[in-house]
Structure formats: structure tokens, C-alpha cells
Amino acid sequence: MKNFDTDVAVVGAGLIGSATALALRQRGVAVVMLERDLGGSRASGVNFGGVRRQGRSPAQLHLAARAHPIWADLKAKIGIDGEYVRSGHIKLARSQADLTALAAYAARVADFDLGLEILEGRAFRERYPCFGPEIIGGSFCPGDGQANPRLVAAAYAQAARQAGCEVIERCPVTGITREGDGFLLRCGDAVAVRARRLVNAAGAWGAGIAAALGDDIPMRFDYPTILVTEPLPPIVSVNIGIEGGGFYGRQVERGNLVMGGGFGVASGDGASRPDSGALARIGGRAAAILPATRHARVIRIWAGIEGYTADKNPFIGESANVPGLFHAFGFSGGGFQIAPAVGEVLCELICEGRSSTPVEAFRPDRFQQQSAEPGRTP
Template identity: 55%
Template sequence: MSRHLDIDVAIIGGGLVGSSAALALRGMGFSVALLDKGYCGAQASGVNYGGVRRQGRPVEQLPLSQRAHAVWPRLKAQIGIDGEFLRSGHLKLARSEADMATLEAYKRSVEGHGLDLELIGHNGLRERFGWIGGDILGASFCAGDGHANPRLVSTGFAAAARRAGVHVLESTPVQGVTRNGSGFALEAGDGLSLKARYVINSAGAWAGAFAEAFGEAAPISRIYPSMVVTEPLDPVISVNIGMEGGGIYARQVERGNCVVGGERGLPLDDPDFSRPRGDGALAIMNHAAELFPGLRHAHAIRFWTGTEAATPDKNPVIGPSLTTPGLFHAFGFTGAGFQIAPGVGEVLAELVRDGATSTPIEAFSIGRFGNPTSARTHPGSGAGQNSEPQQAGEFNS
């Protein structure tokens, strides 16, 4: 049965960025449809590590990160749940003099951005965080950062958007988007057509196809971050942990489970999906046990992976299309979108309403990747599933 929706804004992709934008837009009085080919929050937004950190982000992301930082303590008022948000602090460890020098340089570079970083030497680290083992030289501590449950937060924003009156349309792949007069025509799901004044492309790892359909190629690739969770344990880790230069990250939730990451999963034949590697899960736990002796005899009870879009410069694409009025992009968060996503949603809502935002986003323009390509008729695979599936790397340039 065919049906039609006439709305102000159509949002492609029901992850945390799309659902937070939908909620913000509805609060401004816009009529909104949020479309996802699967379930809202089922991809990167709901299966990530759950770190809510500003520390370690590129300087150009910090105004946006600070904006999002103000949202997290207000989650219960905004979406009805706190999402298990805990302002535990984020501790970034240094394994060498070079790593420590990098942390010192980063502290200098972000002065004035409100992170209030504290450098901690070897002795101070042992006094304050005696549960850390291994050969760690020092650390940088950001007391205001923390962690949350991505599964609860991502679905919580979508549920709040639905309660606010957003048309939340799951299992509804977008099959085509065209510019139509002063707005857009979309075909989705089984016989659904939509007319919208604005479109937001927040389709995650599938967003590049939609951008390319409007003549804007973005060189995104796919990554598959992999996590392990342990059985509930006595207190082992009191803060959100990261490592300078990468390698491992870990946190412990209030009920005692430890979530540990640092490896990548393997894509399946259908690159929309992936699976954890057994040797990767073992490596994660072995590394964690070296750093945190309290995990040496812990049982891993579950491990998983998800699909995320990555950009070459590790900065997302956020902002208006440079080829098509009324189209806005927000994708390519490269495994670090969870904390900033609620701020991105607010920014997108401002762009739709005002044509501008109070938060600097120039560094995230899709134009930084070069000249627009020739537009295509259909958006391609993933969230806008075509009848002819595309390969994962086809849209890289």
C-alpha cells in the first residue's frame, strides 16, 4: 500500500546524530521524519565503546565537543533517562617519554578551551590510581569527562523524538532522493513517498553514497571497532581510560562489568556487517590484564563489533551541501562521534532553522575533499539501499 508524508525535514539515518537532530528540530516546531534502513541506534551509535570524552580530540572539534559536554548532564530531562552517564574523568596514559611529551604539547594547545587538563607523573599516578599496572610513565587527566551506555543513549534519543511527534520510520531504507523544486522527493521502504523542504544525510557508513548522489564525493572508508565486556567485578577501574597513541581503552560500569576495546573486527561478505576476531578479543583482554591486574582472572562474557565511517583526516563531515540548497551532511565520525553527537544534532537544527550556527564547523566542510563530482541519479547502498548493491569501497575517492 502506498502512502505519502509531507514534512519539513527528512533525516536519513537513525543513529545518535540523526535522532538528536530530529528531537532538536521538533522542539523548534518543524515536522520531521527520521528514516533508518534497520533500527535506530543499531549501528555505530549503539555498539561503540561509550566514552564521553573531550580530551584527545583535535582542537577544531573542541567548540563542538564543549557544546555537547553541556548536554550530557541533562539527559534525563531531555530524553527521560540518564543513559548511565557517569562523569568519572578520563585518564590518558603515556607509555614513554615521547608519549608524555605529546600529552604536554596537547595540554598547551587546548588552553582556553575549558578542558582543565592535569598532567600526572609516575609517582602521582601510583598514589591516585594504584590499580594501574604495567610500565606507565605518566598521564593526562580530564576530570569533567566520563562514559555512558551507548545502547541506552542512542535508542533513548530516538524514543524521545517519537514521543515529541517525529515520524520515526525504522526498517525503511531510502531508495531514492531527488531535488524537486524548492525541496526534495524521497522514496523509501515499501511504497512510502515523502516530500521535504530539507534533508539531513546522517547515514553513517552509508552516507557517502547520498553525498555522491548530489555531486559531493567524500573519501570515507569503513572501520569495525571491536569491544569486550567482562562479568561483573569488584571495583577495578575508577575512570575512563585511554592510551596515548592508541592500543587500548577501558571503563567499568556501576554494576561492575568492564568494557574494553582497542581491536578491529572483520567485515563479512556483506560489508554492512562484521564479526569480532577471536584473536583480537584475546589480545584485548591480555593487554587489559597487563595494565589492570584486577582483570587478570576476569571472564569475558560477550564481545561485539560495529560498522563506522572514517575519514582520512579523522574529522567528521558536518555542514551544508555545497551543491544542493537544503541538504545537510553529518557523517564520518571515525569512531569518536558518541560524545559530540548531541551537539551535532543541535548544530544541524540551527542550520535548518537559521542557515547558520553559533558553533564553528568550517573545518568539517565536505568541500575540504576537493571539487564536487558529477551528480548521480540514485544514492547507492546502505541506508539508501539501491536495487543494485554497491561494494564497500566503491564510494572512496
């Protein structure tokens, strides 16, 4: 049995756990991070790669604004640029009602300096000849972009390690108990960690970790699905979403189109797989939205596992019931862009008891009196 005694233990070496561990180490705080699989191998490493502020709730835009400059200087933070590009992000409209909704959103978030531009008619067609006739316009956010999650997630975990964090992989936390004012975590008989503070960054499994310490936090699981085509000639450089959801896509520099917009199914033992109906629907939407993809061959498919909350906002903050326990999970399909900021915020909450970025809207106990949608097990 290996024993550790530390200031902060982090459960989960996804982007949220790794960004938190890195920020804490940069303040000189001792951190042990425990990861069941490999750092960045779950949602953080298999997501779509949309680095997008447009479409987020105003509550999340504070975090998104804090993360925005970190992405531009990622190399200084984690040693690689993660193929991050500020390609812009366009949210497409299929109807006048969609355009009205996009304009209303632009007005609602005007204070956040997103530079949103509503395009329609000839101006839209001339700028984006790639879109099919059912697309009549869109809202363009010039500062948004895209990155390669496989590179970014692993590099964040590695940066935390290089900053002095003890990162223990293939080490599932199987038991957590209170010990005095702190916590005792066990990974079977292999590892025991005593920590004064605990960060629950276990992603889709976060509600289970919370429940082990008596926090009942409602969350459901789902399995967002991604398809990748063979390399194609240049079609589109901007990151694409659509009003009302159901499709997102981006073309990487090598020419492959990466796209999603549907959900897969659980395949047991913490794994997931795509669903054939969802794959067909994404392919059909791609052909209508980007006609040049109509005959493209799909070369890879997968489904990740993500935790979703009733208001689609994450849980971030100290437990109301267990002092020293900090939750950060339930990112509801949108944790990639904001993760660098969430790590800094958690570090501030742990070290100073408050954050310079407002996170009150993400209180872990905000649904305590309400019941969540029934969940599916991952």
C-alpha cells in the same frame, strides 16, 4: 504506499539523526526520520560509551564544549540519564615521549578549560595503584565521563518521536531524487517522502547517500571491536584511554569491564564481526595495563561499523552542490560525546543558515580535490 510531505527528512535514526530531529521539533519544524533498522541500533547504540573531550582536535572541542552540559542534564532532554557519570578520563603514558605528547596536547587546548592534570611518578601510582608497571603516568580530565550507549541512543530516537517527529523504522531509503527545490525519498514501494530539506545522517553509509545526489565525499569504513568481561570487583572508576591508541576501557557499576582498541571485519549485508587477532591483542593489552583483569572471563564481543575520514573530523554542513542537503557523517570513532551538540548545530544551520558553534573545519567539500584512502565495504 504511504506518502509524507514534510519540511525536513532525516536519513538515519542514530544519535546524529535523532538529536537533529529532536532539535528541529523543538523549534516546531515538521520532520520525518527514516531508519533502515531500529533507531539507535547501529554505531550509536553499540559504541564504547566514552563521553570524552580529552584527545579531540581543537576544531572538535567547540562541539564537545557545547555537548558537555547537555550530558549533565540528559534526563531533561531525553527522559533518562543514560547511566552517564562524570568519572573523569585518563589518557595513559607508557614512555616519557608519551608524557611529552600529553603535555603538548594540554598546552594546545588550554583555552578549552578541560582542567587537564599531568600525573607521573609517585603521585600517579598513589592515585592509580590499578595500573601495571609499564604505565608510567597519564593526563587526567576530571570533567569527562562515560554512559551506556544502548540506553542513550534508543532514548534519543524515542524523544524525537515524542516531540512529534514521524520516525519510520525498518524502512531503508532505496532512492533519492531532486524534485523542484526539494527531495523525493523512496523506501522501496512502501514509503515516499517529499521534503524541502534533507539531512544525511546515515553514519557509515553517509557517503553512499551523498553519492546518490552527486556529492563525492571520501570516507572509509572500519569495524571497532568491543569486549565485555564478567562482573569483577571494583578495579577502576575512571574512563581509560592510552596515548598512541590501541586500548580503551571502563568498568561499569555492575562490575563488568568494557574495553576496545582493535578492529573487526565486514561479514556481508551491512554486518560486521570481531577479528580473533584483534580480540587477543585487546585482551593482552588489558592484562598489561590493568593486571587485575588477567584472569577475567570475556562474556560478550561485538564489532560496530563506523565511517572514518582522512583527517578524523566529521563532515557537517550544507552540500556545496545540492542546496538544502545537509551532511552529518564520518564521525571517525568519536561521534558519541558530540552528537547532542551536532543535532543542535544542524538545526541552526537548517533554520538560520548559520551556527553559533564554529563548524567550518567540517565542510563536506574539504577533500573535493583530494582522493581518500581506499575504503572497505561494510
